[in-house]
Amino acid sequence: MDPVARRNDVVDALFRVVLRDGLQRASLRAVADEAGLNIGSLRHYFANQQELMSFAMQAMLDRVSDRLLRRVDEMGDVSALTREQRRSLTAGLLSELLPLDETRRAEVAVFIDFVAAARTHPAIDAELARRSAVGTRALVRRILVRMEDTGALRPGLDADVETERLSSLLDGLSLNTVLHPEVLSPEKCVRVLQAHLDDLTG
Amino acid sequence: MDPVARRNDVVDALFRVVLRDGLQRASLRAVADEAGLNIGSLRHYFANQQELMSFAMQAMLDRVSDRLLRRVDEMGDVSALTREQRRSLTAGLLSELLPLDETRRAEVAVFIDFVAAARTHPAIDAELARRSAVGTRALVRRILVRMEDTGALRPGLDADVETERLSSLLDGLSLNTVLHPEVLSPEKCVRVLQAHLDDLTG
DNA sequence: TTCTATTTATCACGGCTGTGATAAATAGAA
DNA sequence: TTCTATTTATCACAGCCGTGATAAATAGAA
Known part of the structure; x- marks a missing residue:
């Protein structure tokens, strides 16, 4: 085997x-x-337990990361697309982080338990949790920079602040969609993200 | 005793x-x-354990709620203030939900463990967690409506969407400030909230 | 003081936990 | 087939868990 x-x-x-x-x-x-x-x-x-937990958390991060990279690959040449098409791709890419279907809902639910436990539980690698937060911000920042380069971004924005604003918004949306589905539905979750991206576009 | x-x-x-x-x-x-x-x-x-947990969670929600009400009381007559003063008060009120000092950081850390556990742990009242999410949204909505009434809100905004956007942003900021303090400092946390409120003002 | 209700303190039980140690079974190569 | 390495399966141990039951101590009123 x-x-x-x-x-x-x-x-x-x-x-x-x-x-x-x-x-x-x-x-x-x-x-x-x-x-x-x-x-x-x-x-x-x-x-031992520590090894299982670390491996599992790493596996989860890898899965999400792989899905994101696959999305990027499928995007192909962005320069040939209209502004509207690019906006749709951006929204789709970030939606990959939201619990919009059962697969991602399960992932986020498990992820929440992991990062919360990472704060105190000895068998769970806090460094891994930190890296995932850093990774999300790196991705979001790259997206914002690309939007700025193509002139899709409203001028006068602070890149640091906007990176954190969008990252934390995604985290908050994920959290509430999973923990309080009757308060925040996946559909509304998408609408909120869309509204935020529209706001950034100006 | x-x-x-x-x-x-x-x-x-x-x-x-x-x-x-x-x-x-x-x-x-x-x-x-x-x-x-x-x-x-x-x-x-x-x-038993269930009684202790329920009481503790209720006590935590009461403390936050009391602090918010005290803030509102201290505000007094809002109509006599300048627009700038009112903006500052709004930011201060919402900051009460953010982990900006050690007291609130402890509260949020405990709160995260509670709401995460509420999803599955039998001894923890999931209804209480739901009510806190609903309560936050009610507060945020009231603030947005008041801003709209005083003309401080940018026109053309969807109240439902903006309520959820600000609420989830606050949740995400709290989460990351507590779980990843080296990624998101309390100071940056405030700057992000300020930027969001400025955006709503237009 | 005496009686009573409140508060504090133990003991015991079954159940679950991670883990060390070790045996049994299986598969694959020589 | 025989030997070896991998995989599977048990047993045991100390430790913590919530909780039921019960005793001891304390305080306050009569």
Whole structure:
């Protein structure tokens, strides 16, 4: 059996447990049960809890990152597009970070548990959580710079401030869509993002 | 001994534990130790874990709510103020929700653990978390409406969308300031909020 | 003082936790 | 087939958990 595939199976099981019962209940035994493995087998692939958690969090970040890169690849040559088309692509790219379907909703739910736990839980790598925040801001900043280069950005904006404003808005929208779906629906989530991008365009 | 004061002492101890070690480690024994009580004493004031958690979360919401109301009271007659003064008051009021000092930082840190756990943890009242989200939006909406009434709001804005945009921005800013202080400082947090309010003014 | 209600303090139980140690089963190469 | 390395499966241990039950101490009123 391919050990890489096995580890991914375990990570999938972990995500299901966290989504359903919360990170609190994601014990080694619970994850092993969910994966249909004996705890001994699980421990053969992950020496201890810390290793499993770090691997799982890294795997989640990789998945999101891969999806984003695939989006960028599919975009192709941007210079040949109209301003309207470019705006749509930008919105689509950032939407990749929002919990708009069940897959991304699960990801964000698990992610919230992870970053919240990273503040205090010894087995969860706080550095990984920090890197994801930095990564989001790097992406958002690149998008804003590109908008500015193509003249799509309203003049007189502070790049630092606008990067943080859009990044934190995305985080807040994700948080509320997942934790309070009856307060913030995915559709409204998109409308808010759209409104913000329109505002930046001026 | 005043039972009300005792319960508040316990809640304070709970907050300290959650801030330092996370909600995960806030067991009845740990909270009792932090409060300098025997677990038996603690259980005399709180029959079980669920009762303690609900009471603590309610207490936290009350504290924030009280601070907001006090702010509103101190504002007095708004109509006598200049536009600039009113803008400053608005920013100050909303800043009450941001983790700008150690007190509010602790509150937000505890709050994050609570709302995240509310999604799955049986002992934590999810309805309370929902109400706090609804409450924030009611406050933000009232502020936006008041701005519109005094002509301080840029025309052509969708109230629903702007309410959610500002609310989620506040949530995102709070989240990142607490979880990634090296990425988002309290000072930058304020600057971002200020920029957003300026944007709404037009 | 005596009685009563409040408050504080222990003990015990079953259950779950991560993990060390070790045995059993399986698969693949020689 | 035989040997070896991988994979799977158990057992045990110390530690923490919430909670039920009950005893001890304290305070305040009669």
